[in-house]
Amino acid sequence: MNVIKKILLAEDDPNLGEILSDYLELKGKFEVKLCADGEEAIRIFNREDFDLCILDVMMPKKDGFTLGKEIRKVNAKVPIIFATAKGMMEDKAEAFGLGGDDYITKPFRVEELLMRINALLKRVLLTDDQVQEKLPDSFEIGEYHFDYTSQQISRNGLAQKLSTKEAELLRMLCLKKNEVLTREEALLKIWHDDNYFNGRSMDVFLSKLRKYLRDDQKVEIVNVHGRGYKLLVS
Amino acid sequence: MNVIKKILLAEDDPNLGEILSDYLELKGKFEVKLCADGEEAIRIFNREDFDLCILDVMMPKKDGFTLGKEIRKVNAKVPIIFATAKGMMEDKAEAFGLGGDDYITKPFRVEELLMRINALLKRVLLTDDQVQEKLPDSFEIGEYHFDYTSQQISRNGLAQKLSTKEAELLRMLCLKKNEVLTREEALLKIWHDDNYFNGRSMDVFLSKLRKYLRDDQKVEIVNVHGRGYKLLVS
DNA sequence: CCCGAGTGTTAAAAATTGTTAAATGACGTT
DNA sequence: AACGTCATTTAACAATTTTTAACACTCGGG
Numbered sequence: 001m002n003v004i005k006k007i008l009l010a011e012d013d014p015n016l017g018e019i020l021s022d023y024l025e026l027k028g029k030f031e032v033k034l035c036a037d038g039e040e041a042i043r044i045f046n047r048e049d050f051d052l053c054i055l056d057v058m059m060p061k062k063d064g065f066t067l068g069k070e071i072r073k074v075n076a077k078v079p080i081i082f083a084t085a086k087g088m089m090e091d092k093a094e095a096f097g098l099g100g101d102d103y104i105t106k107p108f109r110v111e112e113l114l115m116r117i118n119a120l121l122k123r124v125l126l127t128d129d130q131v132q133e134k135l136p137d138s139f140e141i142g143e144y145h146f147d148y149t150s151q152q153i154s155r156n157g158l159a160q161k162l163s164t165k166e167a168e169l170l171r172m173l174c175l176k177k178n179e180v181l182t183r184e185e186a187l188l189k190i191w192h193d194d195n196y197f198n199g200r201s202m203d204v205f206l207s208k209l210r211k212y213l214r215d216d217q218k219v220e221i222v223n224v225h226g227r228g229y230k231l232l233v234s
Numbered sequence: 235m236n237v238i239k240k241i242l243l244a245e246d247d248p249n250l251g252e253i254l255s256d257y258l259e260l261k262g263k264f265e266v267k268l269c270a271d272g273e274e275a276i277r278i279f280n281r282e283d284f285d286l287c288i289l290d291v292m293m294p295k296k297d298g299f300t301l302g303k304e305i306r307k308v309n310a311k312v313p314i315i316f317a318t319a320k321g322m323m324e325d326k327a328e329a330f331g332l333g334g335d336d337y338i339t340k341p342f343r344v345e346e347l348l349m350r351i352n353a354l355l356k357r358v359l360l361t362d363d364q365v366q367e368k369l370p371d372s373f374e375i376g377e378y379h380f381d382y383t384s385q386q387i388s389r390n391g392l393a394q395k396l397s398t399k400e401a402e403l404l405r406m407l408c409l410k411k412n413e414v415l416t417r418e419e420a421l422l423k424i425w426h427d428d429n430y431f432n433g434r435s436m437d438v439f440l441s442k443l444r445k446y447l448r449d450d451q452k453v454e455i456v457n458v459h460g461r462g463y464k465l466l467v468s
Numbered sequence: 469c470c471c472g473a474g475t476g477t478t479a480a481a482a483a484t485t486g487t488t489a490a491a492t493g494a495c496g497t498t
Numbered sequence: 499a500a501c502g503t504c505a506t507t508t509a510a511c512a513a514t515t516t517t518t519a520a521c522a523c524t525c526g527g528g
Contacts, residue, residue, distance in 0.1 A: 004307060004310075022299065022303065025303040025306060025307070026299075026302055026303055026306050026335075029306050029307070029310040031307060149412060149464070149466060150454065150456065150466055150468060151456060163459060163514075163515055163516080164457070164458050164459040164460075164461075164515080164516095165459065165515080165516070166515090197517070197518070198517090199474095200475095200517080200518075200519090201516070201517055201518080203474095203475065203476070203477085204476090204477080204478090204516085204517080204518095205516090206475090206476080207476060207477055207478085210476090223474090223475065223476090223524095225474070225475080225524085225525060225526080226473090226474070226525090226526095397504080397505055397506080398505080398506095399505080399506070400505095431507070431508070432507090433484095433485095434485095434507080434508075434509090435506070435507055435508080437484095437485065437486065437487085438486090438487080438488090438506085438507080438508095439506090440485090440486080441485095441486060441487055441488085444486090445487095457484090457485065457486090457514095457515095459483095459484070459485080459514090459515055459516075460483090460484075460515090460516085
């Protein structure tokens with residue numbers, strides 16, 4: 001690909017972090033985001049898209065493994081490299097599965113790290129095309145037909161254009177038809193940040209979607225108090 | 235080598251800069267662009283194509299390493315030579331390895347610099363041919379046929395000439411058919427600078443392209459609010 | 469029943485985008 | 499140099515999208 005890959009680097013030692021960051025940006029032509037602790041890292045991760053994460057295991061506030069698990073909750077496939085002191089990994093390795101991931105023991109040479117990064121990225125690139133866990137982009141909602149990419153719903157041949165956010169939210173609801181879509185999940189995936197104002201903004205969009213869908217009595221977006229929303233088609 | 239190589243020289247000392255520039259143009263038969271600081275350098279770099287960069291590490295406004303990283307983000311392969319005072323490099327040098335780049339400690343003899351330039355350029359010349367990933371220059375967009383090099387689109391035998399920027403923008407959209415082309419990416423690649431006015435200029439071109447493509451209902455350029463555009467063919 | 473947190477709805481404000489026209493710039497011709 | 503022509507940028511205004519604000523209502527625990 002001709003696109004620059006983005007790497008999230010969580011490393012609490014500023015010196016090492018700076019050196020690694022510089023090296024990867026200059027030599028590996030990556031765009032590197034450096035975070036000093038686990039909490040900052042998860043916040044940044046939810047705001048931007050990354051192609052790979054490098055997590056120091058020993059960090060203040062939130063250790064690398066916890067961070068890794070939280071990242072996995074939101075993103076199932078981004079490759080992760082854990083950097084850890086010798087001997088710390090053996091037991092954990094099993095636990096984490098390490099499906100698409102890797103680990104490297106400190107101290108390591110930067111060339112070694114770069115090699116592993118490239119290896120992981122290449123592997124993702126290979127499997128990416130085959131697996132193509134391609135989510136549907138077209139849905140049936142009662143009498144409505146919803147096409148996500150072209151951002152419109154239609155009923156009886158009449159089309160209604162949707163804005164980007166309207167389409168994204170409706171898509172997430174469709175992907176969980178009859179299940180609960182958590183407010184948190186929608187906010188993190190669409191707004192990239194779960195806070196009060198984005199929540200209110202989302203409420204407005206819910207209201208709009210309900211308006212679009214109200215011509216079919218059998219379609220309903222119901223609230224699950226304190227948790228989220230369900231798209232019901234009876 | 236029948237083409238004159240272009241060198242970007244970032245050096246804040248006007249005397250040294252002038253001497254180097256003159257020497258390289260005279261002795262090395264290069265075309266040299268001299269910049270007095272890092273900010274000027276990155277601006278120039280985004281506007282022109284260079285075969286090699288020589289960056290003084292200590293410069294006002296933006297130091298050589300930062301500049302080097304920014305250059306790497308845009309161009310992954312142009313060789314860089316860092317010029318630095320003795321002792322300053324040793325720690326970084328290790329980190330950066332010497333893969334595609336080089337460094338030289340001040341003070342140095344101009345002959346020494348010329349040697350390194352020629353060495354780097356020769357190395358690039360060797361590896362250059364392999365990369366050559368050729369992108370298509372002709373696209374089908376619904377009923378339209380778009381030829382990038384001849385800068386025209388045609389439908390039902392009727393041709394419509396495009397201006398350079400129109401063609402470049404349409405090409406980028408085609409290369410990402412059904413995916414999002416980020417405003418930022420288009421601006422950096424075509425306008426070489428992402429600012430408000432270039433953004434507005436791009437909007438005007440989007441409007442023109444939509445006009446050219448509006449005879450086929452199935453072709454659409456849809457906006458992804460806050461991100462960019464998708465070229466859709468249904 | 470009362471209260472606070474959570475939700476529904478609407479409207480206004482702010483930001484972004486769409487479109488058209490005028491101003492500027494680039495370039496070859498005379 | 500003056501001119502015509504075309505490409506591009508800037509300006510102006512319209513329309514759309516998203517966010518924020520305001521107020522009403524609901525839920526569920528004390």
